[in-house]
Amino acid sequence: xxxxARPAPGELPPPVEGAERIRTVQQPKGTLTSTRxxxxxxxxxxxxxxxQRGLNAGDLLDQRVATPxxxxxxxxxxxxxxxxxxxxxxxxxxxxxxxxxxxxxxxMPAVDRAILRVGAWELEYNDDVPAGVAISESVELxxxxxxxDSPTFVNGLLSRIAQVVGDSGTTEQEPEGDRAL
Numbered sequence: 001x002x003x004x005a006r007p008a009p010g011e012l013p014p015p016v017e018g019a020e021r022i023r024t025v026q027q028p029k030g031t032l033t034s035t036r037x038x039x040x041x042x043x044x045x046x047x048x049x050x051x052q053r054g055l056n057a058g059d060l061l062d063q064r065v066a067t068p069x070x071x072x073x074x075x076x077x078x079x080x081x082x083x084x085x086x087x088x089x090x091x092x093x094x095x096x097x098x099x100x101x102x103x104x105x106x107x108m109p110a111v112d113r114a115i116l117r118v119g120a121w122e123l124e125y126n127d128d129v130p131a132g133v134a135i136s137e138s139v140e141l142x143x144x145x146x147x148x149d150s151p152t153f154v155n156g157l158l159s160r161i162a163q164v165v166g167d168s169g170t171t172e173q174e175p176e177g178d179r180a181l
Contacts (some may be wrong), residue, residue, distance in 0.1 A: 020081065021160035032145055032149045035075065035077070036077055036137075037041070037140070039075040039076075039078040039081065039136060040077075040118055040137055040138075041139060041141060041144075041145075042074060042075060042078040042116050043077075043078045043081035043082050043114075043118050044111070044114045044118055044141055044145065046060060046061060046074075046082055047085065047113075047117060047118070048110055051110045051113065051114065052110060052157055056086075056087065057082060057086050058059040058082075058086040059077065061074075061082045061083065061086070063100055065079060072104055074146050081118055081121065081122075084121045084125055084126065085117045085118060088121060088124070088125055091124070092117050092120045092121060092124070093105055093117075095161055096113075096116055096117070096120055096132055096161075099157055099160045100157050103153075104112065109146060109147065111145050111146045111150075112142065113148050114147070115138050115141045115142055115150075116138070116154060116158065118138065118141075119134050119135065119137070119138035119178055120158065120161060120179070122134035122137075122138075122159070123135075123158060123162050124165055131162040131165070133157065134153060134162075135154075135159055135162060138154050138155075138158055139151045139154055139155045141154075142154040142155075
């Protein structure tokens with residue numbers, strides 16, 4: 001019986017006759033790789049968890065800061081995002097409800113609400129992030145975490161909000177009759 005040579009390190013063994021070829025694992029669509037992208041993802045995860053468990057997001061954040069659930073503590077930007085959303089909760093929800101024509105917050109999927117809250121906070125309250133980046137990052141989160149229709153919805157709603165946010169970061173009054181997305 002012939003003996004087969006072992007493959008060199010880093011090489012794949014020759015295919016076994018009759019076996020199906022194994023596909024390589026690819027990065028999922030909407031992969032988030034930058035430090036801030038990962039911080040946004042963690043903020044969305046925390047807001048989503050609080051929503052699903054019926055907890056106050058600020059209290060859950062405080063628990064996670066005191067006792068991290070994972071091996072590493074929360075990123076500074078994750079903490080900033082969640083605290084910002086919690087501190088401006090009513091204003092963010094009001095803006096989202098105003099411009100999400102026909103979609104009350106309660107009707108939106110919980111993950112979309114979390115993504116939209118993070119995106120809206122960045123648009124309205126964080127001058128460090130350009131509007132295009134905030135929207136793009138939120139769309140990528142929706143691609144990675146939500147339904148096929150969510151990226152379009154998130155993009156449309158946040159783009160509309162960005163149109164009415166002034167340079168000062170506060171929402172300007174919109175002319176009557178132009179409330180649609």
